[in-house]
Amino acid sequence: MKNALLLGGSGQIGQSLLPRLLNDGWAVMAVSRRAAQMPQTPGVAWLAGSLQQMPRLPHPAALIVSCGPLDAFAAWYAQGDQAASRVIAFGSTSLKVKRDSSDAAERQTVARLAQAESRLTQACASQGAGLTLLRPTLVYGAGMDQSLTRIAALAGRYRHFALPRTACGLRQPVHVEDLADAVIACLHHPASIGRSYDLPGGETLDYTEMVRRVLATLTPVPRLHRLPGSLFSILLWLARASGKVSGFNNAMLARMQQDLVFDSQPARMDFGYAPRTFQPIAKGLVEADDRVLG
Numbered sequence: 001m002k003n004a005l006l007l008g009g010s011g012q013i014g015q016s017l018l019p020r021l022l023n024d025g026w027a028v029m030a031v032s033r034r035a036a037q038m039p040q041t042p043g044v045a046w047l048a049g050s051l052q053q054m055p056r057l058p059h060p061a062a063l064i065v066s067c068g069p070l071d072a073f074a075a076w077y078a079q080g081d082q083a084a085s086r087v088i089a090f091g092s093t094s095l096k097v098k099r100d101s102s103d104a105a106e107r108q109t110v111a112r113l114a115q116a117e118s119r120l121t122q123a124c125a126s127q128g129a130g131l132t133l134l135r136p137t138l139v140y141g142a143g144m145d146q147s148l149t150r151i152a153a154l155a156g157r158y159r160h161f162a163l164p165r166t167a168c169g170l171r172q173p174v175h176v177e178d179l180a181d182a183v184i185a186c187l188h189h190p191a192s193i194g195r196s197y198d199l200p201g202g203e204t205l206d207y208t209e210m211v212r213r214v215l216a217t218l219t220p221v222p223r224l225h226r227l228p229g230s231l232f233s234i235l236l237w238l239a240r241a242s243g244k245v246s247g248f249n250n251a252m253l254a255r256m257q258q259d260l261v262f263d264s265q266p267a268r269m270d271f272g273y274a275p276r277t278f279q280p281i282a283k284g285l286v287e288a289d290d291r292v293l294g
């Protein structure tokens with residue numbers, strides 16, 4: 001049996017990937033800081049640990065998949081403790097989107113992601129591992145994301161949701177299952193070795209339409225208010241000051257009017273990537289855990 005090491009198997013992409021790896025004939029060693037809470041599944045060995053404190057693996061892994069933080073994964077992998085012939089790791093299109101952000105923390109994240117990609121690329125080259133880097137856009141579908149699930153949670157709670165009228169930048173939300181399928185497809189298409197791919201969703205739509213479709217999944221459907229920018233800014237300031245909204249910075253507000261569009265063609269050509277259009281359903285936007293609203 002082929003052994004795979006999965007990092008981030010408890011996360012939104014990882015949860016979809018686990019059963020696909022089993023179906024593809026892999027025995028999976030999955031590392032989690034919450035291993036004891038993970039459901040027991042035949043073919044999956046949950047190992048307690050983290051990228052900072054990796055457990056001893058019961059078997060050498062032929063494949064390593066990273067669905068967790070790329071910087072920590074690259075730092076661990078570069079130590080050379082675990083060789084594998086194939087490595088597939090998720091990064092993010094934030095690398096391109098937030099490069100010129102007005103927010104210093106976001107620019108630092110970009111720097112960390114860029115450094116992680118190059119560190120991982122070098123380490124895989126020196127260890128003779130075939131690397132594929134996958135960069136998703138806005139991820140949804142498991143009820144664990146901080147974007148659309150958060151919007152659904154806020155709108156469901158208050159029955160109203162406000163956007164500035166300028167929220168018309170283009171988006172390509174991508175479903176977790178399409179990303180999990182992409183990993184399996186890469187394993188079967190050697191053309192993906194040594195390459196990195198942007199993985200957008202299968203539909204490009206503007207921010208307001210994206211939110212409208214999220215709200216339409218809720219019962220009753222919350223009212224969407226499109227406000228002049230100045231009025232929205234005042235409301236946002238009040239919501240932040242009263243603690244009703246957190247983690248939403250001015251750079252995010254500015255990005256609502258920017259087009260964040262990526263080309264799926266290379267992934268389509270190399271491994272048949274075929275992401276679905278954006279038709280969210282309530283189940284994929286209901287909070288799967290209590291991290292979303294905090």
Ligand SMILES: NC(=O)c1ccc[n+]([C@@H]2O[C@H](COP(=O)([O-])OP(=O)(O)OC[C@H]3O[C@@H](n4cnc5c(N)ncnc54)[C@H](OP(=O)(O)O)[C@@H]3O)[C@@H](O)[C@H]2O)c1
Binds near residue numbers: 012049091093135136
């Ligand atoms: N969410 C998005 O919209 C988005 C967009 C673009 C790219 N991405 C990228 O896609 C990848 C997966 O994202 P996601 O949203 O699916 O992740 P997620 O749901 O937030 O889950 C994170 C996963 O990483 C694991 N993890 C976190 N810190 C760890 C550590 N120190 N050691 C070991 N494991 C650790 C967690 O495992 P435990 O808690 O069980 O230990 C969990 O399984 C990430 O690289 C992310 O940057 C996400």
